Amino acid sequence: MRKFLGQAAIIALSVSFASEAFAVEWNVSVWGKRRAFTEHVEKLAELVKEKSGGDFTLNISYGGLSKNRENLDGISIGAFEMAQFCAGYHRDKNPSITVLELPFLGVSSLEQEIELSMAVYNHPAVKDDLSRWNATLLMPSPLPQYNIVGIGDAPKSLEEFKGLTVRATGGIGAAMKTIGAVPTSMSATEVRQAMDSGVVKAVSFAPHAHMSFGTIENAKWWTTNLNPGTVNCPVVVNTDALDSLSDKNREALLGSVDESLAHYVDYYNNKTMKAWGPALEERGIEKITFTDDQIASFKEAAAAPAAKAWIEDNTANGLPAQELYDLVTGMIAAKK
Template structure:
């Protein structure tokens, strides 16, 4: 009887050990607060947990694990398993994906943004680039074209951008600099204070960020059609953590990405529908920039910045022209063009 009980106890302990071994818990580092920009991360966590009966869970932390500019560093050392970051926060650490932040790239909607981002993420040079940080690109955080809010008199002519202090990162910052603007790359969480204190005159964001970080609350006007470009913000996972997943958990993660992106797109569409009423509610003037001004902006900013970017990439041994062509070819394919 003693031997039987001992054997039973061992069996129970063995099952307990196995149960503990197959449970997976990941920490995910994002910032700010839950908003349209993080809805795919939240949905991914929900889907993965559902598909694995709660055996694979994700704890999404809004600033509790790392500062947003340090998320890629945290991934590289395994401080957490998943993180979101924006390429423009540290262009030198992820030069390949900055192709997606070039001004006037031609992307016209979020579906196209998803397509070009994931095409670039799949390129071997890009995977090697992020591999230096032990990071595997999982999915993008698609954002619409940025527009600016500002205080004081509206700025709707190119000459009025001269000397304008604007919160803009990456290629957007370069675009405004090309027409005489003074870009600053304060983080999203710092943008409201920078605008309120007069450190910047204007802030370039997508709609959700103007809401989440409250820049719309102190804005007098909004450019509804400037559309100079956007930023690219991937969600990455620590490569070692990804490789250590069981086949079942890895499949649950990979298969959930398209569903999470679809949820993000549907959620963002609802936000865009509400945007006009939000502008009315807050008495924000809509500023329509003329086609002539936009054309002039594009001629000054787009071609020179793109050509310089390709030269800079070539100097680093990165196939810049190939990556840019990949974006354009993907846009044509997505639109059904020959």
């Protein structure tokens, strides 16, 4: 009997060790705090754990693993297995996906932003671009059109933006420059301090970020319809880590992307946007709405020159820039 029990204990112990050996934990680097912007990552972690029977876990860290501008670097050296970053933080590191940040593309919904992003992410030139960082694009973090909150006197015309210091990255920054504003690129976590200290007088963000990073706490005005564009912030995985997953765990991960994005869109539309209007009203923030003619004038000044410059610069650097631009604009035109 003792011999039988001893053998049973050894078998049980072996099974336990085998289970632990096959368990996989990934570290995920994001920043700020849990908010609409990270809901798809949170949902992905939940689904992966459920579908793998607990054998695959995503440990999400809000700023504990890396600075947000260094997440792509961390992925490249395998410091963590998954991360979120924004293309506009370092355009030279991921030029191919900055086509999605060009001003006035005319994207009308989060669902369309997802469709465009995934089409670009799956383009061979884009895959090659990100492979330089040992990164595989997993999913976007779709954001609505950006608008601006500011302190001081509200600009009632495009001319009144002249000289205004505004936090604006990527294509939005380029667009603001065409109307005389002075764009400054900084990460989201730096914005509130910059605004409070007067380094910038205005901030370009999507609604969730204005609420999450406190830019509306001292703001006096908000542009309701400037809509110069948005930023593209993908979630990427370390390619070696992805390749090392078992078939079951890889399917748990890749097979959960669509559901995670659907959860994100529902959360953004039905929670974040419903909270946005009341948040402005509670603080007495003035809403500035520009005329159709003013918006048309802004678009004419910003859109074509930015697209032309982007195509020329990236073609010179070896990207099929015209092809990528045509892919995006063609998909948008087909929906109109």
